[in-house]
Structures are given as C-alpha cells and as structure tokens.
Amino acid sequence: MSLNIILVIGVILSIGFHFIGVYANAKKTIWLMLVIMWAGSFSIAMNEVKPSAYDEVKKIKGQFEDTDKLIQDAGTEMSLYDFLLIKKSYIKNNPKK
Numbered sequence: 138m139s140l141n142i143i144l145v146i147g148v149i150l151s152i153g154f155h156f157i158g159v160y161a162n163a164k165k166t167i168w169l170m171l172v173i174m175w176a177g178s179f180s181i182a183m184n185e186v187k188p189s190a191y192d193e194v195k196k197i198k199g200q201f202e203d204t205d206k207l208i209q210d211a212g213t214e215m216s217l218y219d220f221l222l223i224k225k226s227y228i229k230n231n232p233k234k
Contacts, residue, residue: 182218201230
C-alpha cells in the first residue's frame with residue numbers, strides 16, 4: 138500500500154471522526170484525539186528502524202541503481218519510511234517469478 142493511499146484513508150477517517158464529534162457535541166475531544174493520532178503516526182513513520190533492517194539493506198545494496206540511490210539518500214540513520222521506500226523500489230526492480 139502506498140503512502141498516498143494511507144494518507145487519503147487517514148484524511149477520510151479524520152473527516153468522519155469530525156462529523157461524529159459534531160453530532161455527539163464533542164468537537165474539542167475529537168480534535169484532540171485526531172491531533173494525537175496524526176502526531177503518533179508521523180512519529181512512528183520517522184522512527185529509526187531496527188538493526189535487522191540494516192542487514193537486509195546490505196543484502197539489497199549494489200543490485201539496482203535506483204535502489205542504491207535511495208539507500209544513499211537515507212544515510213546512516215534510516216527511518217521506517219526510508220526503509221519502506223527502499224523495499225518498494227527493490228521489489229519493483231526484482232519481481233518474483
């Protein structure tokens with residue numbers, strides 16, 4: 138699932154929760170919950186990956202030029218989002234038969 142689809146689903150859910158809050162007359166509570174939900178989502182996406190992910194990236198490195206560029210752009214402290222981009226690029230270049 139791409140990041141764009143996840144963001145669209147998140148926005149739709151946020152709008153839905155907003156209307157539930159308006160109906161239940163709890164707008165402030167719902168908006169506080171939405172802010173916490175989005176902040177948590179961004180925090181998780183920007184966390185550094187586990188050491189086992191670096192081992193997997195070492196196996197991928199050197200096979201495809203565009204994947205290597207993503208690995209180089211990610212740097213030494215790779216976020217979860219960077220890792221997912223690298224994996225997506227590798228899978229796109231190396232489809233299973």
